Amino acid sequence: MKIRGVLIEDTFAEAFTMRVARIVITARSLRWVRAAALKLTGFATSVIGCKVEAGIERELVPGETPDGRPGVSVLLMTMGKDDLGKRLIERIGQTVLTCPTTACYDGLPDAPDRVGVGSALRFFGDGFQSSKVIAGERFWRIPVMEGEFVVQEKFGMLKGVGGGNFLILASTADAALSAAEAAADALTSQPGVILPFPGGVVRSGSKVGSRRSKTMIASTNDAFCPTLRAITQTALPDEVNSVLEIVINGTDAAAIETAMRTGIDAACRAGVIAISAGNYGGKLGPHHFHLRKLMSRNSSD
Amino acid sequence: MTDGLAARLRSTLRQRADFSEVLADSWTALSAAAMSQRPVYLERDGKVPLGELFEITGNPNGHIRFSGDLLTADRLGAALSSGHVTIEGSVGAEAGLGMSGGALVIEGDAGDRTGAAPPGFKRGMTGGELIVRGSAGVEAGAAMRRGLLVIARAAGDRAGLGMIAGNVVVFGKAGSNTGLWSKRGSVVALGSITPPPTYTYACTYQPIHLRLLLTRLRDQYGLAVLRRHFTGFYRRYSGDMAELGKGEILVWTAK
Known part of the structure; x- marks a missing residue:
């Protein structure tokens, strides 16, 4: 299969079940919404080293937020249920509570599984905090020097999917970067998904384990490193000189599928030789996204 | 249906x-x-x-809807714990007395001690939403422990008397000694009010939680929440200092 001359390899992306929370941050202006969201989602690319994967899902207009102010929705994901609560408390406590004018709400109100967040952060109020129950939901008012920080008591969590991906195999580094930027741009504000890596793009795709160290969980994906073509069992066609990866996490498999289809389509452009994907032989992750099956709907040639 | x-x-x-x-x-x-x-x-x-x-x-x-002249009907909706009750006109005293859940909407005026504590009880409303689209008599929401009482026009004297927690919102003029002896809880005054002398001014600010509450009142009950109520400032008075002092009166102000 080819899309605009770009080979879609007969392979699949292998993804994992994760726990996901959706955090809605509002503030007086988008400036402070973004300030809080960028800190909240900072250093959250991979659970391997960051304990959490997070990203901005989309910006929200005032009519979409609980308090009628500008906002943003963030997805925050971990491998386990208990971990998610801890990470939410740490991150919201350090990055949203501290940020001027913000408030923080649950973005998964229908999720039956709920974890206490405001109920833990309230103790920062040192006994001066108070709560209000509005429409059946409790919100904590924590006094701060600026005024009050409002945070919802409990946040919903769902089973999500992490590790949806595709690889852009290009003839030059510029072509790979240009295609990756196009893919990341196409996925901006796509509901239900985040791209947790910088700018939505990964240059350091990894394989499981290490040749040299037994303690390393992951190491460089040498089969896709052009500089190692001559000294390793390469997976790269001859014309390929640079590879970039798009990693996609989402609230469910359907959201990942839609995003992969959109992203791959955007990445199929001049200078790109092939689109591939990362997997572990299908043995580790329960979610398999077959590229050709995904793209069969909108292949152009 | x-x-x-x-x-x-x-x-x-x-x-x-x-x-x-x-x-x-x-x-x-x-x-x-x-x-x-x-x-x-x-x-x-x-x-x-x-x-x-x-x-x-x-x-x-x-859902149940009562209609007719109910000015002499007392304690309608007392101990309400679930469901939605509408009273088409005005009603007598002590409507919603000690209610713990559900919604009671009074389309007209309400008598004295609406949503208050039953005689001999320390706690009044412990939950639910009580909406009076007209005015309410004296001591509305007295000893409220939890829940929401909204008076769309004027409130009689001593609304929120001895509140333990919860919310009383008054759109019109609030009578004298509103919030007197409250321990915790919030009185939100969108109209004129003179806080009791046992309340102390704290600051003028924009409480974010009020945006949630006012949005709920506008969207759920169609109450006339104005843009200025969202965008304006509120003077915060803490009290009652003769009690715990953890209560508040939030008074809308243009600046």
Whole structure:
């Protein structure tokens, strides 16, 4: 299969079940919404080293937020249920509570599984905090020097999917970067998904384990490193000189599928030789996204 | 889909009537016939079934609507714990007394001690939403522990008397000594008010939680929340300093 001359390899992306929370941050202006969201989602690319994967899902207009102010929705994901609560408390406590004018709400109100967040952060109020129950939901008012920080008591969590991906195999580094930027741009504000890596793009795709160290969980994906073509069992066609990866996490498999289809389509452009994907032989992750099956709907040639 | 129950007053009540047991226990699944058997206590004639005073029609769906001149109907909605109750006009004293859940919407005025504590009890409302689209008499929301009381026009003296927690929102003029002796809880005054002398001014700010509350009142009950209520500032008074001092009166101000 080819899309605009770009080979879609007969392979699949292998993804994992994760726990996901959706955090809605509002503030007086988008400036402070973004300030809080960028800190909240900072250093959250991979659970391997960051304990959490997070990203901005989309910006929200005032009519979409609980308090009628500008906002943003963030997805925050971990491998386990208990971990998610801890990470939410740490991150919201350090990055949203501290940020001027913000408030923080649950973005998964229908999720039956709920974890206490405001109920833990309230103790920062040192006994001066108070709560209000509005429409059946409790919100904590924590006094701060600026005024009050409002945070919802409990946040919903769902089973999500992490590790949806595709690889852009290009003839030059510029072509790979240009295609990756196009893919990341196409996925901006796509509901239900985040791209947790910088700018939505990964240059350091990894394989499981290490040749040299037994303690390393992951190491460089040498089969896709052009500089190692001559000294390793390469997976790269001859014309390929640079590879970039798009990693996609989402609230469910359907959201990942839609995003992969959109992203791959955007990445199929001049200078790109092939689109591939990362997997572990299908043995580790329960979610398999077959590229050709995904793209069969909108292949152009 | 059904419209719920409709209770239409058969003829004018000529004596005060105590409705405190009509909606006190679970009622949302009761048929019109079963609801007709709920007791009402007339001041002179004693206990009569509700069906003797009201024609009750419709099918149960968690909503009941009372219509007719109910100015002498006291304690309607007392101990309400679930469902949605609408009173089409004005109502007598102590509506929603000690309610713990559900919604009670009074389209007209309400008498004294609306949503207050039953006599001899320390706690008034412990939950639910009580909306008075008109004015309310004295001591509305007295000893409230939790829940929401909204008065769309004027509130009589001592609204929120001895509040333990919860919210009282007054759109119009609030009477004297509003919030007196409160321990915690919030009085939100969108109209004029003079906080009791035992309250102390803290600051002028924009409480974010009020945006949530006011949005709820606008969207759920169609109350006339104005743009200035969202965008304006509120003067915060802490009190009652004769009690815990953890309560507040938030007074809307343009600046």
